[in-house]
Amino acid sequence: xxxxxxxxxxxxxxxxxxxxxxxxxxxxxxxxxxxxxxxxxxxxxxxxxxxxxxxxxxxxxxxxxxxxxxxxxxxxxxxxxxxxxxxxxxxxxxxxxxxxxxxxxxxxxxxxxxxxxxxxxxxxxxxxxxxxxxxxxxxxxxxxxxxxxxxxxxxxxxxxxxxxxxxxxxxxxxxxxxxxxxxxxxxxxxxxxxxxxxxxxxxxxxxxxxxxxxxxxxxxxxxxxxxxxxxxxxxxxxxxxxxxxxxxxxxxxxxxxxxxxxxxxxxxxxxxxxxxxxxxxxxxxxxxxxxxxxxxxxxxxxxxxxxxxxxxxxxxxxxxxxxxxxxxxxxxxxxxxxxxxxxxxxxxxxxxxxxxxxxxxxxxxxxxxxxxxxxxxxxxxxxxxxxxxxxxxxxxxxxxxxxxxxxxxxxxxxxxxxxxxxxxxxxxxxxxxxxxxxxxxxxxxxxxxxxxxxxxxxxxxxxxxxxxxxxxxxxxxxxxxxxxxxxxxxxxxxxxxxxxxxxxxxxxxxxxxxxxxxxxxxxxx
Numbered sequence: 157x158x159x160x161x162x163x164x165x166x167x168x169x170x171x172x173x174x175x176x177x178x179x180x181x182x183x184x185x186x187x188x189x190x191x192x193x194x195x196x197x198x199x200x201x202x203x204x205x206x207x208x209x210x211x212x213x214x215x216x217x218x219x220x221x222x223x224x225x226x227x228x229x230x231x232x233x234x235x236x237x238x239x240x241x242x243x244x245x246x247x248x249x250x251x252x253x254x255x256x257x258x259x260x261x262x263x264x265x266x267x268x269x270x271x272x273x274x275x276x277x278x279x280x281x282x283x284x285x286x287x288x289x290x291x292x293x294x295x296x297x298x299x300x301x302x303x304x305x306x307x308x309x310x311x312x313x314x315x316x317x318x319x320x321x322x323x324x325x326x327x328x329x330x331x332x333x334x335x336x337x338x339x340x341x342x343x344x345x346x347x348x349x350x351x352x353x354x355x356x357x358x359x360x361x362x363x364x365x366x367x368x369x370x371x372x373x374x375x376x377x378x379x380x381x382x383x384x385x386x387x388x389x390x391x392x393x394x395x396x397x398x399x400x401x402x403x404x405x406x407x408x409x410x411x412x413x414x415x416x417x418x419x420x421x422x423x424x425x426x427x428x429x430x431x432x433x434x435x436x437x438x439x440x441x442x443x444x445x446x447x448x449x450x451x452x453x454x455x456x457x458x459x460x461x462x463x464x465x466x467x468x469x470x471x472x473x474x475x476x477x478x479x480x481x482x483x484x485x486x487x488x489x490x491x492x493x494x495x496x497x498x499x500x501x502x503x504x505x506x507x508x509x510x511x512x513x514x515x516x517x518x519x520x521x522x523x524x525x526x527x528x529x530x531x532x533x534x535x536x537x538x539x540x541x542x543x544x545x546x547x548x549x550x551x552x553x554x555x556x557x558x559x560x561x562x563x564x565x566x567x568x569x570x571x572x573x574x575x576x577x578x579x580x581x582x583x584x585x586x587x588x589x590x591x592x593x594x595x596x597x598x599x600x601x602x603x604x605x606x607x608x609x610x611x612x613x614x615x616x617x618x619x620x621x622x623x624x625x626x627x628x629x630x631x632x633x634x635x636x637x638x639x640x641x642x643x644x645x646x647x648x649x650x651x652x653x654x655x656x657x658x659x660x661x662x663x664x665x666x667x668x669x670x671x672x673x674x675x676x677x678x679x680x681x
Contacts, residue, residue: 159255161473164466168290171251178244179294185240186299187300188233190447192226194303197225197440198310205433237299241292249288253280256469263477264550270475279472290462297455300448307441315430318421318438322445325413333607346391402457407446417442477546485545488552489537492656493626495525495553499532500676504626507536508671509649509657515676518660519557522630525658526555536626554624557656558631560615567591571614575623576651585617586640586645608635613644620648633663645669 160166172179203219256279260267267276312319418439425435494505500521504510514521524534527541529551534541541549563570571578582588590610591597599606606614612635619627632648633641642665648657649669659666667673 158224159469159473161470163592164463164470166251167470167473168248168287168462170296171248171287172291174251175244175247175482178247181236182240182244182295183298183302183377185233185237186295187302188229188299189237189296190233190303191301191306191670192230192233193306193447194441194444195310196223196226197437197444198307199226200440201431201433201435201437203433204436205431221376233299233373237295240295242293244291245288247288248291249284252287252466252469252478253284256280256284256472259473259475262546263475267475271472275468276472279465279468283468286458286461286465286467289458292452293458296451300451304445304448304464307444311438311441314434314437317426318417318424318430321420322413322417322442322453325416326411346394353673399457402453405453407450409449411446414439414442414446415424415562468638481544481546484543484546486539486543488539488544488548488625491625492654493536495626495628495656495658496535497521497524497532499524499535502676504656504658504674505672507654507658509652509659509669510672510674511659511661511666512668512674512676513662514660517676518630521676522555522557522628522658524628526553526628531662550622553626554619555628556615556619556630556632558612558615558634562599562611562614562618564599567597567614570599571618571621573622576621578617578621580651581617581620584620584644585613586636586643586647587613587617590614609637609640612636613640616644616648620651621673624655626658627652628658628660630660632659633666634661638665641665 157172160170199219199222203216203223207214254278256269259272260276308319308323311322421430421435421438424430425432430438494506495504496502502512502521502525504512504525512518512521524532535554536544541553568578571581582591587610590606590613593606593610612632616629616632619629633644636644641663645663645665646669659670
């Protein structure tokens with residue numbers, strides 16, 4: 157089940173509902189972990205009054221047995237809670253990561269046009285862990301609530317006055333921490349925004365490092381990166397300052413409640429209103445209440461951070477591929493496809509190699525021929541592209557840009573798209589020497605170790621491996637020399653015989669092998 161991206165809270169809740177067993181088991185283990193220390197002061201108080209104060213040593217040994225039993229229960233609860241917490245963390249972080257990465261992988265070109273590179277990196281490297289932390293604390297906060305209610309009820313039965321002081325004081329102490337959560341959330345959002353910008357800048361610098369070195373721009377971009385890093389550090393310090401105040405308040409405010417309970421209890425014990433054992437119980441329970449209060453404030457801070465992170469994930473999940481999936485997809489006709497752009501009048505006949513002089517508008521026309529746009533219609537056969545399902549469109553009609561990416565890893569795995577075998581495609585793209593030049597046949601990140609011409613030939617080989625019914629090539633040989641280009645155009649012509657191939661280029665070599673030569677209105681052809 158995909159998570160609900162309509163709001164951060166819906167997103168988190170939809171992830172939780174996917175594991176109902178953990179959602180039920182978390183409060184049980186949390187209660188087993190925190191109930192024993194909540195009850196222990198009450199047991200010690202009874203042991204003091206009946207066993208020591210009353211001289212009933214048999215009762216004393218019975219209460220000692222109860223203490224040992226509580227220890228065993230807490231040990232079981234703590235070990236079970238550890239497993240539940242860790243599993244919930246893995247579920248929260250893993251599920252959110254899978255959902256976001258699966259979604260952005262299907263966005264295609266819409267992702268790079270609408271989202272900064274650093275945004276995706278920040279979600280995958282930071283935000284998912286905040287979601288995991290929010291899930292991890294569910295068991296502890298559930299146990300804290302149960303322990304608070306049980307111990308509070310016990311205090312009210314012993315002394316209503318003391319019980320009211322403890323039960324009213326602890327929530328008021330928690331509310332006193334609330335005003336710190338809003339600025340903490342705001343500063344975390346600021347830090348998160350700066351971090352995403354820094355990741356984007358780092359990606360841009362790395363991708364253009366060779367060019368920067370060539371023009372002597374390393375020092376300038378280093379200064380920009382240092383300045384951006386300083387902003388991230390300052391935002392982190394500001395968020396940490398609020399977190400420090402929050403941590404101090406977690407100790408100070410409940411501590412004041414403990415001091416008040418101790419002072420009032422001591423006066424009541426001196427007046428004979430409560431017994432020494434009940435004073436010990438009140439003191440122990442009021443001291444214990446610091447734990448649920450601290451857990452509650454920790455949970456509030458964690459969920460505040462998780463809401464921010466979930467909001468970032470939801471922003472990505474709300475993005476939709478361009479074009480959107482049609483409501484009732486139509487299928488393309490079998491075999492080679494005729495492509496017709498009604499706006500420009502450009503037509504590529506089925507099964508032929510068509511060369512188009514686009515007069516500097518090749519990239520725009522290439523995208524129109526392979527992807528429908530908001531203005532005008534493009535037909536494949538007699539079917540408008542905006543009525544074809546995205547999966548079929550990507551499988552049947554393939555576009556190759558010089559800006560396309562090659563991913564790191566074994567080059568044969570990168571090229572093999574399940575159509576034409578890799579050796580034939582490499583031969584057609586005249587790229588066998590590129591494969592031989594790679595160490596162990598492995599590509600570096602974005603194939604940065606290769607020249608522009610080598611990358612271009614590998615991109616062409618990968619596209620040929622797809623064996624698409626319609627292949628659109630935008631300036632596929634602009635970075636190679638004339639001799640290499642002559643071999644490529646001849647071999648591509650032979651390999652793509654009987655399939656629709658569109659080449660947007662002004663090269664005379666492509667024109668010599670074309671079945672038809674077209675021109676966009678206003679071009680020189």
